[in-house]
Amino acid sequence: MVTLNQLIAVCLVYVAGLFVVAFLAERAALRGKGSWLLRSPLVYTLSLSIYCTAWTFYGAVGYAARSGLEYITIYLGPSLVMIGWWWVLRRLVRIGRTQRVTSLADLVSARFGKSNLLAVMITIMAVVGVTPYIALQLQSVTLSVSIFASAETGLGEVAQTNDTAAFWVAAGLAVFTVLFGTRNLNVNERHHGVVIAVAVEAVVKLIALLAVGAFVVWGIAGGVAETVARIDASPIGTWQTSGSRWTALIVVSAAAFVCLPRMFQVMVVENDDERHLQIASWAFPLYLMAISLFVVPIAVIGLELMPAGSNPDLYVLTVPLSQGQNGLAMLAFLGGFSSATSMVIVATLALSTMMSNHIVMPLWLQLSNTGAQQSGDVRGVVIRARRLSILMIITLGYLYYRASGGSGALAAIGLISFGGVAQFLPALLGGIFWRGSTRTGAIAGLSIGFVIWMFTMLLPSFGPDGALPAVIFTDGLFGWSALRPEALFGIAGIDPTVHAVWWSLSLNALVFFVVSIFSFPTPLERLQGAQFVNVFNTSRGPAGGWVASEGGAEDLMVMSQRILGATEAQSFFAQHAERQGRSSSTPLPTSEFVQALERELAASVGAATASAMIGQIIGGQAISVQDLMAVADESAQILEYSSQLEVKSRELTETAQELGHANKKLTQLSHQKDDFLSQISHELRTPMTSIRAFSEILRDIEGLSEAEQKRYASIIHSETIRLTRLLDDLLDLSVLENGRVSLNAQRVNLHDVIERAVITAQASGGGSLKVERSPQGEDIALLTDGDRLAQVFINIVTNAMKYCDAEAAVLTIAVRQQEDEVIIGFSDNGSGIPPDAQNLIFEKFARLNKSEASGAGLGLAICREIIARLGGDISYVEQTHGGRFDVRLPRTATFAKPRQAHSA
Amino acid sequence: MPDTRLFLERHSYRRRRIMDAVRMLPLLCTLLWLVLPTMWPNTAEEGAQTALSVAIWYLFVVWILAITASFALWRRVRHHDEADGPLEEATDG
Structure with a gap:
């Protein structure tokens, strides 16, 4: 028998091993080493496996023991999404990379005009939707610990052990996530430590489940044929799934696979290379297939071997234990532990990014009235906000676990969570495929979907007189029979899960569509919409931009340094200054530059916050006149034509200006020539006049004395000399000016x-x-x-x-x-x-x-x-x-x- | 589209057909996984019942075929990518 102390020791060694692996990965990444592994498609695919949580590890078997093959829908949905990577995921990943998206909330808010309201809504919905899921992980770990504990000490102390275990697991996870999840601020940079730890855990849980499965099939049943016979003979041996549940569950799991914050984190945010996605398109379904392969055999053998009333969720542990396979049971425990911890770490990380970027940072920006320009490091604030959010989310999960008393089948809690996050799907898909979707539509659709989900799925899950009084179940809300949580609009008899998924998703999508059609998007929304929907159309330049004439590069620098760090900010600015061909290290705050800067900041604090911060400094609109014109006239051809016309008319204006200049110059020259001529005439006339006067005197006046004659002649002579000199000078000057000298x-x-x-x-x-x-x-x-x-x-x-x-x-x-x-x-x-x-x-x-x-x-x-x-x-x-x-x-x-x- | 060629040479043609296959595969899987099982009789109905093992065989064989097809398509796409560089938005060509 495995003692509790042995179990704890193995667990501690395992966790220490994970810390070491994560630390080594961080260090290798910092030194630029090991990228062949850290950035490999293998690690990417394995990190996707956080989809398979403890719900998969323990819950799938329990699910199969209760409802036969229905559990497989949870894996078929994601397989479909992965095989269909070309349709949705490729687009999401490309948008995530080009827009430097930090989370699902960031992507949706950026798409709908960087609306922080939308981001806050999605963040809150995600926290509400995922908290039960985190509680589920804690519950699964404590349940599995209790199996070992009850065998050792008897049932009396189990409850206390449970709470202690749950507390320590939660604390350990919080420490791990804070340590490795908030190392770097830029969420676009991969959390190598976390990712590699998740990949290791993915291998551990797969091996554990396969080992238990192989033991069950070949060790207990005695071969494949015997297993098949036993399956058909078991109570779940026939196809029992209703068509509506089958369809609804595949749809909701496919939706959740895209919309779960943790999946979005590993699939889009931590994606390093778009090509990895296509490798994962076959590798991840392979993983899912492998992990669900032995679920039915374990469930069937468990139903056969275990006494009636034992929890089918724990067959993975109890079946090996009942056969005396302590080592295998220990491996299975580690597998379950891995599934639980990796999910909590990544989910918390994703949620904390959303919380700090969309709730804490905007609040902080509002409260610190001085705005984004004040001195001091914002990075500290962001990281502290993120750590605080991590602690808060794990605490919420723990409190939910304590409050719910750890009751209920694992599968039920998981499905509720899936139903909640699936509400993001209409806004997400609408945002990336349909340019006509608007912010108002998204808000309306999300609100409706979320309310219906709460009313038909989450609140009823606490049972009659739990969260909702029993009278509402029978008579409906406000006594309206149309508002019964399990029979909306009076249509009763539908399976509650199908009912909730159907009404919430369809009304969500319908309201989103109708409100989008009748509302009008803001220019920024339309620009972002065009960018998101046309993300593969590379011929179109990036739309949107800042009118940055007033924004001082210095202020931007100060702010960027506080978010990106001094060195990063300086090198970013220098790089752009160089691209602008400037000698100094500060670039001009052109629209392109500010836009690039905004993206860079968005990678750290989210699109809405980055937009708000830059808006505070620049004070201008995020849209230039050209952008507005592009929105007003969406036809690219006409735009092209008008820009050509603009170029032509500018050329014409320039030519006219040049002609004007030339004309002015000619007039000036002509004036100069006139002036020059009149000057010369004047200069020549003065000596000429005196020569004429004195020669007339000499000619006409009789009886001039010789002295007088001499004097007058000499005056004439000197004036002639002056004339000659003037003409000499003029000649000289003209020769010089014409360059003939x-x-x-x-x-x-x-x-x-x-x-x-x-x-x-x-x-x-x-x-x-x-x-x-x-x-x-x-x-x-x-x-x-x-x-x-x-x-x-x-x-x-x-x-x-x-x-x-x-x-x-x-x-x-x-x-x-x-x-x-x-x-x-x-x-x-x-x-x-x-x-x-x-x-x-x-x-x-x-x-x-x-x-x-x-x-x-x-x-x-x-x-x-x-x-x-x-x-x-x-x-x-x-x-x-x-x-x-x-x-x-x-x-x-x-x-x-x-x-x-x-x-x- | 600046490139308005109506017909392509063999290599590009082949490549676009592969991308067509990549796009079609999930639709086929949807048909086989999502639509077909809903038509199977379940215990609530009278008449023949599907044995669970048959259902398991069916689902997992489709799964393996889908993975194989996806893998084969990835190999072909990679082959073409190495020859021509990655393909952006494919047209119908």
């Missing part, structure tokens, strides 16, 4: 050029000027046109002589070198050029002092052209005392092209 690059010494310029300028007279120079600094070899350069210097020095208003005029020529450039600065001690004239001095005919008509005002314009052609640049720099002309020259001149369209 030939520059002779020669090796010159800067010192020589300056020397020549200063001497020439001083020789021309026109005032005394002291020139200060530093011969050492000037000793620089240049490759340039020395004559032209000298011309520039002469002009500058002459200007200084002419315009320097200091009493003792001093011109300082300083030469500096800067990398490959030489800067020659000419500064005098005069008052400098008035600021308003500074940007004019390089223009043609610009003269500082109009009255002093000593020059044509072309000198500096010519200088600028020459220097530009020599590859340098001349500028006037204002100093505290006077001004300075800086001539920058490259050491080796690369003669530049003439400047085009030279501004006036």
Whole structure:
């Protein structure tokens, strides 16, 4: 006989083993090792086996002992769904991956416009639906412990042992789930520890059940043929299942397989590779077939061997024990323990994600008025919320177990749970297949389905005068006979399970459909709907987005760091900045970027919360004008056409603008030309007038003295010289501007050029000027046109002589070198050029002092052209005392092209 | 659809027929599992009764055949995937 202490010791060793396996898997995953196993289709398929809970392990045999082959519907439904992976699961998995879905509630709420109300409803319904199921697992473990305990101590202490066992099992599961389930915040990252532990448990329960089955068939019955004979001879030896129950149970189990939060968690959220799904499409039905293979033989042999009144739910344990197979019984116990624990862990994990993302986080966001931008780490809050939710859910399960007193057949509790979660099916399928489904429709359908389920399935399960007074069973709610929980609308005589499943699911679907048809979705719903339904249509770009013009990237960064963690957030931002081709590490908050960020955040806190948080920062709508237009006009073709038109019209506008610019420029040039001509005419007329006047005097007036004649002739001469100089300058400038000037690059010494310029300028007279120079600094070899350069210097020095208003005029020529450039600065001690004239001095005919008509005002314009052609640049720099002309020259001149369209 | 070719070459044609089979298999299973057993006489009715062993044989044989078919289809799809890359939304071609 196995003692209770032995049992506990084996259990503890087994649990310790699981902890070690989970820990090793987490560590391997962290180091990037072992992905061949952690991310393999085998582990994926095995993790799906959390569908087979203790309800399967113990309950299926009990179910078979009570109702024959009916138990098999619970496995045929999921097999159908898996074999039909192409229809629903493929779509779900793809949506889950593209939308970074964290749970079933997240998916449905995201589909219906990121509605948190919907998410909260589904979360609450899931908790209500799954809590009995968790209680069921605790009950199965305590029942199995009680088998060993009663054999050892007698029945008196069983009840107390039960409660203690249930408590410790619940506590242990809570610790495991908290440890391995809340390691990382991003639910999209697989919980490798949990998944691998679940996979190990899947193997253990399968082996245990197969071992017991093999023992029963070959050890007790004596072979396959004998087993078949015994089956047909047994009380359940004929086909007894009613067609309606058969159909209803297959439908509800298929629905539950998709809608159970824990199944959604392993199938969609923890999915690593879509191809695994197709492998699971044959591998998981194989697992289900294997696990249900020996159920009937065990039930039949159990009915034969065990005394009347013994619990058929425990035949898996009691049959080996009655045959003295203690080792086998121990293995069976471990199998049942595995089924129970793996289910509780994953179910709790899935539910806690839903609770923290859809209930705790939104509340926290509302309560902390400062919103998402305040400092501090949100990750701590999320993880704490998740841990708290885990503890809460397991506590709820434990309390339900205590309250229900652990009574009732396992199968009944399981079916109630299935019926509850199956209510998500219409909204889920409608959401992923039908773009016309709306949020209002989903809410209405879910509410109706949930209420009917409560009224016809959950509450009656506590028996007459349990949760509902017996009078309601006989007379109906409010005394209306149409509202009897087992005979809605007065139609009595249907099997209660079929009745509940039929009415709740059909009315749920009908209300969902009708309300959807008559309501109108919001733009966000329509965008999300299009994205979900067309998830395989890759040619369509992602719809939806943020108008992010106001959102500061900095604020987004601060918030993301608090949710994703500093390193992750920074690398995410840097990656997107790079994709946008920006040099800094902060990307522009474009619609695409914010959308990507929202998805990233949604993987941690759920779509609705992520949307709300980003909304707080950006303050804008989640929909851009383009999106609204896309919604308003859904025809992709018309959209395409209109966008083409838009491009065309934009091109036309651009061309028109360019033409306008060109026209403006031409007008400007024409004005410049006019100005230039009138300037020249003016400049030419002044000396011409005086030449004409004095030549007339010489011609017409008799008796001029020789001195007078000489004076007038010399005036005419000097005016002619001025004219010639003006024409020379004009020619020079025009040659320079048209680029027809030939520059002779020669090796010159800067010192020589300056020397020549200063001497020439001083020789021309026109005032005394002291020139200060530093011969050492000037000793620089240049490759340039020395004559032209000298011309520039002469002009500058002459200007200084002419315009320097200091009493003792001093011109300082300083030469500096800067990398490959030489800067020659000419500064005098005069008052400098008035600021308003500074940007004019390089223009043609610009003269500082109009009255002093000593020059044509072309000198500096010519200088600028020459220097530009020599590859340098001349500028006037204002100093505290006077001004300075800086001539920058490259050491080796690369003669530049003439400047085009030279501004006036 | 940008790709409006009416006929496909043999390889793609074969591949699409396999996807047709993938889609049809669950419908066939539904027929065999969900519809047929409801027509069997149960103990509530008069006349011939189905022995439980017969029912078990029937259900499990269908199960094994369905798994085998699903497995075979997976092998073919994988073969085609390796040759052409995964197929997105298949058209009727």
